[in-house]
Amino acid sequence: MRGSRRLRLTLVLLLLTAFTLTALDYNTAQNGPLAALRRGIDTVFGPLEGVVGGGASSVGNALSGLPRLGSYQSDNKKLQQENARLNGTIASMAGLQCQVDQLNQLMHFIKFTDYHPVPAHVVAVGPAGAFEWTATIDAGSADGIKAGMSVVTGAGLVGRTNGVTPHTATVLLLADPKFTVGGTLISQASVGFATGNGSKPMTYSLASTRSVVRKGDVLLTTGSDTYAPGVPIGTVTSITPDTNAISRTATIVPFVDVSSLDLVGVITTKTPTAPRVPFRPYGPGPSPTSSPCRAAVPQGPVPAASPTPRVTVAPRPSGSSTPSGSVTPSGSATPGGPVATATRTP
Amino acid sequence: MTAQRFLLGAATVVTALLLQLTVVSRLPLPGAAPDLLLVLIIAFALAEGPMAGMVTGFIGGLLADGLSAHEIGRLALAYAVAGYLTGLLHDETERSTLQPFGAVALGALTALGAYAVEGILLGDPRITLYPVLRAALSSVPYDVVLTPFVVPLVAGLVRRLDVDPLRRL
Numbered sequence: 052m053r054g055s056r057r058l059r060l061t062l063v064l065l066l067l068t069a070f071t072l073t074a075l076d077y078n079t080a081q082n083g084p085l086a087a088l089r090r091g092i093d094t095v096f097g098p099l100e101g102v103v104g105g106g107a108s109s110v111g112n113a114l115s116g117l118p119r120l121g122s123y124q125s126d127n128k129k130l131q132q133e134n135a136r137l138n139g140t141i142a143s144m145a146g147l148q149c150q151v152d153q154l155n156q157l158m159h160f161i162k163f164t165d166y167h168p169v170p171a172h173v174v175a176v177g178p179a180g181a182f183e184w185t186a187t188i189d190a191g192s193a194d195g196i197k198a199g200m201s202v203v204t205g206a207g208l209v210g211r212t213n214g215v216t217p218h219t220a221t222v223l224l225l226a227d228p229k230f231t232v233g234g235t236l237i238s239q240a241s242v243g244f245a246t247g248n249g250s251k252p253m254t255y256s257l258a259s260t261r262s263v264v265r266k267g268d269v270l271l272t273t274g275s276d277t278y279a280p281g282v283p284i285g286t287v288t289s290i291t292p293d294t295n296a297i298s299r300t301a302t303i304v305p306f307v308d309v310s311s312l313d314l315v316g317v318i319t320t321k322t323p324t325a326p327r328v329p330f331r332p333y334g335p336g337p338s339p340t341s342s343p344c345r346a347a348v349p350q351g352p353v354p355a356a357s358p359t360p361r362v363t364v365a366p367r368p369s370g371s372s373t374p375s376g377s378v379t380p381s382g383s384a385t386p387g388g389p390v391a392t393a394t395r396t397p
Numbered sequence: 398m399t400a401q402r403f404l405l406g407a408a409t410v411v412t413a414l415l416l417q418l419t420v421v422s423r424l425p426l427p428g429a430a431p432d433l434l435l436v437l438i439i440a441f442a443l444a445e446g447p448m449a450g451m452v453t454g455f456i457g458g459l460l461a462d463g464l465s466a467h468e469i470g471r472l473a474l475a476y477a478v479a480g481y482l483t484g485l486l487h488d489e490t491e492r493s494t495l496q497p498f499g500a501v502a503l504g505a506l507t508a509l510g511a512y513a514v515e516g517i518l519l520g521d522p523r524i525t526l527y528p529v530l531r532a533a534l535s536s537v538p539y540d541v542v543l544t545p546f547v548v549p550l551v552a553g554l555v556r557r558l559d560v561d562p563l564r565r566l
Contacts, residue, residue, distance in 0.1 A: 058447055058448055058481075061448065061451065061452070062447075062451055062477070062481050065451055065452070065455045065473075065474075065477045066474055066477065066478070068455075068470070068473075069455065069458075069459075069470040069471070069473040069474035069477065070470065070474065071470070072459075072462075072468075072469045072470030072473065073468045073469065073470035073471055073474070073515070073519070074470075075469075075470075076468040076469040076470065077468050077519060085469050088463060088469065089463045089469060091463075092460060092463030092464055093463065093464065096414070096415070096418070096460075096464055099411075099415055100415060100418055100419055103415045103416070103418075103419045103420075174419065175418035175419050175422070176418060176422035176423050176430075177418070177422070177464065177465050177466065181429035181430075181509075181528055181529075181531065181532035181535075181536050182467075182512075182516070182521075182523040182524065182528050182532070183465055183466050183467060183523060185465065185466045187418070187464075213466060221464075221466070223466055227466070227523070228522045228523040228525075229466070229522060229523065249523070249525075249527070249528050250528070250531065251527070310425075311425070
């Protein structure tokens with residue numbers, strides 16, 4: 052009897068402690084009273100994750116070569132050994148090739164947008180897997196990373212950095228329901244917010260009910276204090292026709308599949324290096340309906356060889372394109388049009 | 398609770414958490430990933446009873462909380478409750494081979510329910526019907542599949558430390 056009383060007392064005590072901790076940590080993003088505890092746990096586990104994560108991926112590479120070994124049926128021992136060695140090489144080459152592809156994509160992203168992301172590997176995926184979408188990367192404040200920076204792959208936006216320790220950082224992935232980013236549709240210069248939806252596609256809510264959203268429209272980040280502008284997020288797959296709501300919503304399928312991430316880049320520079328182009332009124336030129344924006348925008352991952360790579364810098368001026376749309380004398384011009392022209396005429 | 402027993406708990410919890418973060422969560426399985434740490438906690442609860450279950454659950458949950466994006470203390474509470482409940486099954490005199498599987502299923506559902514209720518109370522936008530159902534239909538069965546790998550291992554380790562099994566409380 053005494054044993055069970057002590058047991059119940061401990062249970063109540065533990066539950067109360069857990070409740071108190073939750074209450075203390077509630078709605079305090081980075082600087083709550085428990086931030087130090089969280090940072091401590093992250094700092095201890097981060098390097099360990101890096102070690103285990105690296106080992107796990109090389110085990111995976113080795114295992115992927117094994118099935119091929121079994122199918123080899125020769126009694127020549129020397130040939131078998133040779134085969135095993137070559138298969139091992141193939142397996143590790145496949146891993147290397149994969150990394151080269153991802154690096155190439157990231158390099159292309161750099162060329163494409165003028166950003167210079169800090170490369171990092173995803174070493175771990177957050178524990179509360181069913182509800183949260185987070186990842187740990189092996190770069191931290193020592194590499195110039197701060198909380199709230201955009202994380203990208205060659206294909207587009209991945210998420211933003213959340214907690215940062217000296218050598219690791221936690222990334223809140225764009226699928227997380229608490230992830231929200233300002234987004235602009237490239238053909239609209241629309242203003243709105245894209246929110247994560249777990250394993251389902253993202254939701255984009257537009258501020259204006261009048262903007263015409265089409266299937267296949269590409270969404271870019273608007274950019275803010277910490278977010279880099281002009282990073283591709285995804286494409287519109289469906290539009291919710293809510294007639295009496297104060298905002299319109301669209302479904303966005305992200306370019307990046309956050310369930311299989313390896314090499315990512317963190318954008319540490321605030322804006323692209325290209326200088327801001329002075330605004331000029333939109334004069335006679337190509338018809339606004341044939342805006343080059345839509346054509347130049349990647350449909351899916353950034354295309355390997357795009358004829359006009361500079362045009363994607365447009366999203367950055369597209370921050371200033373919202374006013375340009377209304378100032379333009381030609382009135383109903385699609386704001387995407389003048390932007391591209393403005394960047395071209397020095 | 399000897400120092401040895403504490404070290405065993407700490408080492409297994411840290412190992413499980415590291416494996417969870419680096420390997421288990423990244424397995425290309427449909428639905429939500431299995432929860433290795435929770436299975437470990439239930440294994441301790443089955444081997445040693447409710448006290449060990451809830452203390453291991455609380456500490457393991459606290460560590461997992463620190464590594465995640467939600468409020469600290471939520472998984473600690475959910476795992477402590479799961480550890481306590483499954484620990485109550487520890488005393489059963491005749492143990493069938495299926496009992497650990499049932500205990501893991503019960504514990505996993507309890508932890509999921511407790512975490513979801515906490516989320517609803519806190520107004521967490523992540524807790525909606527779809528992900529909860531998805532976890533109940535994917536993560537919980539995966540946990541049950543992990544049972545034969547974790548429960549006998551923990552039982553063996555605990556037995557090895559225990560000199561006199563009758564003195565266990």
